[in-house]
Amino acid sequence: MAYFLGLLAALVAFWLGNSGEYKPLMLGFGGASVLLTMILAYRLDIIDREGAPYVRLPQLMKYYPWLAVEVAKSNWVVIRACLRADLDITPTLAKIKTIGKTDLARVTFGNSITMTPGTVTVEIDGDKLLVHGLYESNTEPEGFLEMDKRCAAACDPKEGHT
Amino acid sequence: MGDFLSMLGDFWEVARFPLGGLACLAGGLLCIVSAIGVLRFPDFYTRMHAASITETAGTGFLLIGMALMAPNWLVLVKLLCIFIFLFLTNPTSSHALVNAAHVAGLQPRIGPVGAANREDEA
Numbered sequence: 001m002a003y004f005l006g007l008l009a010a011l012v013a014f015w016l017g018n019s020g021e022y023k024p025l026m027l028g029f030g031g032a033s034v035l036l037t038m039i040l041a042y043r044l045d046i047i048d049r050e051g052a053p054y055v056r057l058p059q060l061m062k063y064y065p066w067l068a069v070e071v072a073k074s075n076w077v078v079i080r081a082c083l084r085a086d087l088d089i090t091p092t093l094a095k096i097k098t099i100g101k102t103d104l105a106r107v108t109f110g111n112s113i114t115m116t117p118g119t120v121t122v123e124i125d126g127d128k129l130l131v132h133g134l135y136e137s138n139t140e141p142e143g144f145l146e147m148d149k150r151c152a153a154a155c156d157p158k159e160g161h162t
Numbered sequence: 163m164g165d166f167l168s169m170l171g172d173f174w175e176v177a178r179f180p181l182g183g184l185a186c187l188a189g190g191l192l193c194i195v196s197a198i199g200v201l202r203f204p205d206f207y208t209r210m211h212a213a214s215i216t217e218t219a220g221t222g223f224l225l226i227g228m229a230l231m232a233p234n235w236l237v238l239v240k241l242l243c244i245f246i247f248l249f250l251t252n253p254t255s256s257h258a259l260v261n262a263a264h265v266a267g268l269q270p271r272i273g274p275v276g277a278a279n280r281e282d283e284a
Binding site: 014017018020071072075078079081082083087088089090091092093110111112114115116117118119120121122123130132134 | 192195196198199202203204205207208210211212214215217218219236239240242243252253254256257260261264270271272273274275
């Protein structure tokens, strides 16, 4: 039920934000399209944790500002590497083990690594990630520990309840 | 107090266009920096790193600048939607590209490049 209401609220907000027309006819069309989408989503059986991931939004909202700061920091490193007169990069491949249990935590962790400039997730296999980095120093497994912990805290269900 | 608030509002109306312009300019410059990086770096994998500056800092600053200059909140909502979709799809597409190269057997160049490597006289 929570997923149902979450999807409904998200669709209504999306429609209102995109339309800007508040005549009864337009609102009627909006309501009809939202209703049709809900019916289709119900028939497709995708109103679940992945179809409406808004329950985890408060936890993710705590994670993303931290990620934004990390992205800004590593952006500076890569910008300097691009503009330096002598190239001094040392490309490295590293294997990282993640503590994330759910697919969502692993995907968020891999995406966060790819998002920060200077590191790209090449392959995810189970709980092992293959990471390509621009510098040897920023692909050490210790450097990813905090990001991994924060991802797991933001996405994994707490112990003993789902 | 009401006077002060309305003055603040007027000041914001005047200030937001130069601020937005500056943010857009910074975003454009970062995109150029990233293009320079793409041209300078030696192989496919390292070039992906240079391109990720455009994806994060470049688009970030451009969207912030456009949001500051937005004429009404409807435009703001659309910019927010663009930001969210870019935020979700950028790392995914980068990963898909790199993963495809890895699966196809393209070997990354490992070890020091350029000034850090004495044998590299390029």
